[in-house]
Structure formats: structure tokens, C-alpha cells
Amino acid sequence: MQVPAPFEYERAASVEHALTLLRQLGPDARILAGGHSLLPMMKLRLATPAYLIDIDGLADELGYIRVTTPPTPPTPPASGRPAAGAPTPEIRIGAMTRHRALLESELLASRVAIFTDAERVIADPVVRNRGTIGGALCQADPAEDLSAVCAAIGAQMVIRGLDGDRVLDMGEFHRGPYQTAVQDDELLVEIRVPLRTGSGSAYEKVDRRVGDWAVAAAGASLSLDDAGVITDAGVALAAVGMSAAGAIAAAACSPVSDQRGSAEYKRHVAGVLTTRALTRAAARAGATAMKGVPA
Amino acid sequence: MLVTVAVNGREHTREVEPRLLLVHFLRDELGLTGTHWGCDTSNCGTCVVLMDGEPVKSCTVLAATAAGHQIRTVEGLEVDGRLDPVQQGFKEQHGLQCGFCTPGMMLTARALLDRRRGSDEPLTDTEIREAISGQICRCTGYTTIVRSIRWAAEWETQELANTQ
Secondary structure: OOOOOOOEEOOOOHHHHHHHHHHHHHHHHHEEEEOOOHHHHHHHHOOOEEEEEEHHHHOOOOOOEOOOOOOOOOOOOOOOOOOOOOOOOOEEOOOOOEEHHHHOOOOOOOOOHHHHHHHHOOOOOHHHHOOHHHHHHHHOOOOOOOHHHHHHOOOOOEEOOOOOEEEHHHHHHHEEOOOOOOOOEEEEEEEEEEEEOOEEEEEEEEOOOOOOEEEEEEEEEEEOOOOOOOEEEEEEEEEEOOOOHHHHHHHHOOOOOOOEEEEHHHHHHHHHHHHHHHHHHHHHHHHHHHHOOOO | OEEEEOOOOOEEEEOHHHOOOOHHHHHHHHHHOOOOOOOOOOOOOOOOEOOEEEEEEHHHHHHHHOOOOOOEEEEHOOOEEOOHHHHHHHHHHHOOOOOOOOHHHHHHHHHHHHOOOOOOOOOOOHHHHHHHOOOOOOOOOOOHHHHHHHHHHHHHHHHHHOOO
16 A cells, blocks of 8 residues: 655645745645646655645636737738747646646647647546646656657746746756756746747657656657748657757667666667657648748 | 545545545545555556546545545446446446446546537547546456447437437
8 A cells, every 4th residue: 555654734725825835834845736746756755745735726727728919910911920029929828737638728739739749648538637737847757748848849937936937948947857947935837838830849759558658759849931941940858868850869868778668779769759750840830831821 | 634525415524634545535434435446556547536527546636635626436326226327338238347447437437428418429439448548457358348338328318319
């Protein structure tokens, strides 16, 4: 029987209440979101927080997927693209948005399909009913999929403290396995995903069986201009360490041999998946760009 | 700590440790042993119950978190001595052998049918298999489980047509 070590339990009634509790209780307190990363770690006694602050009650307040500015301005320039210097529209995802909502979001499927690709292969439908994007990103498991997704598409993380918000790129947010830039008295509240015209993204994963952690996985994002030239690209890998596309990614990653495969096999898989994800991202970017081209 | 959890439409208040998991609250505190306790690692799915109508693995939810939500267990499927169509389907189509995974399978099936209620599209085997993909059965090879859920779906579609 797996039982977590004893802890004191608090329920947060609001984001501010959660932040106040975090400040009061100090570094021995942990946030409990969907619980599907933290509770298993606590059962194995790999995590032994003295206090749990349950933010289950914030699921409505922090559970949303919405576009900040209209994706198509009322009077688009002749090119069909926003004028230079116009703010890039964003999709904003609340940190308590559950995996299932991400998987079922038509907005994400049509604009940032890398989320849909990844969510199809994250755990199973029942786990996806509880697990949250914020919980997954803050757990920062090295084989966790959404960290690679957010890195590939250049998402930004909004971290809130009692003194205000900080907005970090994924590169600054994700510090390594199980480590993020979120301080003891802070809470990840939102994920911001830039919406670029003519962009596409994709996620590829190899796992040993359905719902398992990745042996290796690759996410890719590309933006094309009207001529079909790539203007921006992002590649990120999961489960194989830090990366820099195909062979470059394979050479740059640092997998370790474990029960899911040898380092050599994982390096090979990382390269193949990067190429596949880039190819699919390019096809999706092309499709989006074609839609943006006036007839 | 004192927690009050609504299970099968009735509120139960107990003094429990914050670390008590919902599966143990149901089995040990309330004596509702229909919810089975299997792998303890949110892999096998035999502990699945419905939380506000959606399947969750009760070995990975604290009883304290469940307070404020509506929990439905296998004991809450039958109403007034009448089996839920999902239970009837498992009986008609031999959806179980040892029965260990059955409570979780039936609750996930119940949620699937509830979500699709009124849909014009017939339920496909792929949808059923996807829905139960977080739950493991070591006896049936899943074929009879899928058949049982399809039986319940068809029965309910027929029922709905009859009442309209």
C-alpha cells in the first residue's frame, strides 16, 4: 500500500489566498493542482511536503483557453497579415486547464495543433480528466510532453506572486529535471502562446505502450512568409535531455540508457522524430499560409 | 481533519487524515467496497469513480479534494433495484470474468454514454476503446467489454426513441 507521508492540508479559495498561504507556510508547502504528478511522487516518498495547498477550487478561475486579440483584424492590410509592429495575437491558457480541455479545444487544434498531437499521447483519458497544464509544467518531469510543446512554440509563462506577475520564456522557466523558475511563494497562473500567421506545429512521440512516458519525443513549430520561406522555427525534445533539427537535435541531446531503451536508440529516435515533427509542422504552416493568401 | 463528501447522492462526514486517498475513504470509511483498489499508481483504473460525472482514478485523488464534488461509485449505478443499462449490458454480453476491473469499466462507460446522450452519431467501437484505454482487464481481451458498452448504448438510444 502506497501512502503519502503526513502533511497539513489547506484549500485555496482564490489565487491571492493561495499566494498568501505560500508566503505564510514557506518552502515546505507545495501546490496541489490535478495531483497526478505530485500525489504519485508523495506515495513513493520522493516528495514529502509538510503542507499541501489544494487549488482544486481554482479550476474555474484558472481553467480557460482564449484568444487575446481577434486573430483577424477588422481591416487587414492588403497582404492579409498584420502590419509590422502590430501585437501578435496570443492564446492564453489558464494553468488549471485540464489535459482533456486542451485535447478537445478546437481553437488549439486549428491554430496550434502541437497541443492536440501531444495531448492524444499523454497518459490516458481518465488521467487527462484531472491532470492540468500548470501542474505538468511545474512538475517538470524530464519526459513530460507539454514542456517540449511550450518550448517548441515559444510560449511564455506567467508566474504570479503577491508582489505582481513575471513573464518568462520557456528557456528561463524550465531549469532542468523537476526544476523551474517558480519560487516558493509564487504560482504559475497562465501560459501564453503566440499566434503567428502562416505557422504550423506538430508533436511526435515514441512510447513503449499507449499512455507511457516518452522513450523520446520531438515538437516542432515553423512560421512561413508568403513566399514559403521559413521565418521562424522552434524544435524541442522530451525525455532525452537538452536539445539544439534532425541530426543536430540528435547530436545535441543527451539521453541516458534506462528500462525504456539505450541511449543510442533514444538518440536515433530523437533525430527521426525531430525530422517527422518538422515535416508535419511545415505542412501545417503551408496550409495555414495558403488560407491567408487572398484569392 | 473533518471532510464531507457527497457519495451517490448522500453526504458523509468523517474525521480523516489529510493524506487519506478517496479510494480508501470509500472502502474503509464508508464500507463501499465496490470500488476496487488495484495498482495504487493511477495505471490500472479499477478504482475509477465518477467525480461530477467524469471518471477519475480514486487512488490519485485525496478524500479532502473530493469534498465539494459529487462522487458516484458502482453502488450508485443501480436505482431502486433496477440495474443501470451499463450493468445490464455487462450481464447480457458477458462483460466480465473475474470482475476486478468491472466497477471502473462500468463507471467510465456510464460517463461516456452520458456525454453522448442525444447525439445522432452512433457510438463506435473506437470511441469505446479510447474511453476505456486507461483501464486494464486481464481476462476478457476487452472484446466483451466493448460489446457490453455497445449493448447499453443501443438500449439507451432505443429507450430515448421510445419516449419521444
